[in-house]
Structure formats: structure tokens, C-alpha cells
Amino acid sequence: xxxxxxxxxxxxxxxxxxxxxxxxxxxxxxxxxxxxxxxxxxxxxxxxxxxxxxxxxxxxxxxxxxxxxxxxxxxxxxxxxxxxxxxxxxxxx
Amino acid sequence: xxxxxxxxxxxxxxxxxxxxxxxxxxxxxxxxxxxxxxxxxxxxxxxxxxxxxxxxxxxxxxxxxxxxxxxxxxxxxxxxxxxxxxxxxxxxxxxxxxxx
Numbered sequence: 001x002x003x004x005x006x007x008x009x010x011x012x013x014x015x016x017x018x019x020x021x022x023x024x025x026x027x028x029x030x031x032x033x034x035x036x037x038x039x040x041x042x043x044x045x046x047x048x049x050x051x052x053x054x055x056x057x058x059x060x061x062x063x064x065x066x067x068x069x070x071x072x073x074x075x076x077x078x079x080x081x082x083x084x085x086x087x088x089x090x091x092x093x
Numbered sequence: 094x095x096x097x098x099x100x101x102x103x104x105x106x107x108x109x110x111x112x113x114x115x116x117x118x119x120x121x122x123x124x125x126x127x128x129x130x131x132x133x134x135x136x137x138x139x140x141x142x143x144x145x146x147x148x149x150x151x152x153x154x155x156x157x158x159x160x161x162x163x164x165x166x167x168x169x170x171x172x173x174x175x176x177x178x179x180x181x182x183x184x185x186x187x188x189x190x191x192x193x
Contacts, residue, residue, distance in 0.1 A: 001130050003139045010122050017115045025105050025119040030142050032104050033096070034180055040187040042095040048124045049172075050095070053184055075185040078143070080174030089132040090147065091169045 003030075037078055047085035054079045098124070131172055143176040 001009075003026070011022040033043055033051065043051040053076040061072045082090070098120050105116035127137050127145060137145040148171050155166035176184075 001135055001137050003141075006123075006126060006130075006137070006139075010119070010126055013126075014118060014122060017118065021109070021111055021115060022119060024109055025111060025116065026123055028105055028109055029101055029120060029123060030139060032101060032108075034142060034183055036096045037180070038183045038187055040184075040190045042190075044095040044097055045124055046098075048128065049174075051174075053187055053190070076187045078174070078176040078180055078184055080143075080145075082172045086128050086131070086172060089128055090172050092134075093168050093170065 040076065045083070047083050049083040049086055050081050052079050052081075053077065139177075141177055141179045143174055143180055146173050146175060147171070148173055 007023050007026050010026065011017070011019045014022065017025075036043055037051060037053060040053050056075050056077055058074040059072050061070050062068065063070055098117075102113070102116040102120045105111050105119065106113050109116075111119070130137050131145060131147060134147065136147060139145075150169050150171060152168045153166050155164055156162065157164055
């Protein structure tokens with residue numbers, strides 16, 4: 001399912017809300033989440049999961065084409081930990 | 094303070110002028126629809142943000158870390174999040190986390 005399919009589905013299920021409000025709302029929601037993570041602010045959605053940043057130490061990498069060593073700086077990467085309800089609903093076993 | 098559904102809804106109200114009920118309903122429905130789609134076994138792809146994928150894991154040997162007892166970890170289906178390139182680029186130079 002893609003973002004546009006998700007927006008259509010949410011609009012169909014919430015006919016009391018105008019399509020353009022659903023569309024703008026979902027896009028702004030994602031923008032706000034990305035913006036918060038870019039400021040290293042955690043996101044905690046109960047029953048869904050939490051998003052945070054993990055730090056990766058600086059390291060020496062290699063250019064896979066030339067084999068040349070490159071010094072890579074430390075950086076943050078996004079991390080998601082699924083919440084209890086999501087874990088339980090997804091686990092079909 | 095971590096960002097919560099209530100704060101996201103408040104932001105949609107302030108930024109887009111959605112009424113508070115619609116903002117709250119949109120936020121609630123968004124996360125529920127992703128859960129339902131994953132529960133139904135389908136991946137969710139949010140361009141610019143990332144993908145929620147499903148992985149099925151076989152049973153594997155495990156151990157109770159407290160007692161040292163061998164207990165198998167049962168087969169399970171789990172959600173993984175793969176951030177998109179755009180999100181990775183936006184967060185890589187983030188400031189250090191604030192102490193709370």
C-alpha cells in the first residue's frame with residue numbers, strides 16, 4: 001500500500017472529512033514527524049511504536065568501485081520499535 | 094518530551110486549520126490503517142518517509158538471560174521499518190538528543 005492509496009482509503013472511511021483535508025493532513029503529519037526526528041525528538045505512538053534516532057560512530061569506509069579508503073563522519077539514523085499492539089496483531093503465529 | 098498523537102493533531106489544527114475533531118480522527122485513522130494493512134500481510138510504503146515491511150522468522154534457539162535456561166524462540170512475523178533516503182538525509186546531522 002502506498003501513501004496515495006492510504007489517503008484514498010482514509011478518505012473513503014471518513015466521508016465526514018473533506019478529501020483535501022485528509023490529503024493535506026496525512027502529508028503534514030508525515031512532514032511533522034520527519035521534522036521532529038530531524039531535531040532528534042522522539043515520537044511515541046501508543047500501540048503503534050516509537051521512532052527515535054540511533055548514533056553511528058565515525059568509521060573508515062571504502063569506495064566499492066575503487067577500493068579507496070574514505071573517512072566517514074558519525075551520523076544519526078532513524079530507528080523504529082514496534083509497540084505491543086502492533087507486534088501482537090502482526091504476529092500470525 | 095516525546096511527540097505524541099495529541100501533539101500531532103494539535104499541529105494539524107494550528108498549521109492547517111483543520112477542526113480539532115477532524116485532526117484527531119485523521120491521526121488516529123492513519124496509524125490504525127497502517128496497523129490493519131500490516132496485520133493483513135501487506136507492506137506499507139510512505140514515499141519520502143520510509144517503508145513498513147513484514148518479515149517471517151523461523152523458530153530459533155534462545156535462552157532465558159536470567160536463569161540461563163535454553164528456551165526456543167518461537168516462529169513469528171515481525172514489522173521492520175526501512176527509512177527512505179530522504180528521511181535518512183534529513184536526520185543524519187541532527188543535534189544531539191536533549192536530556193529530559
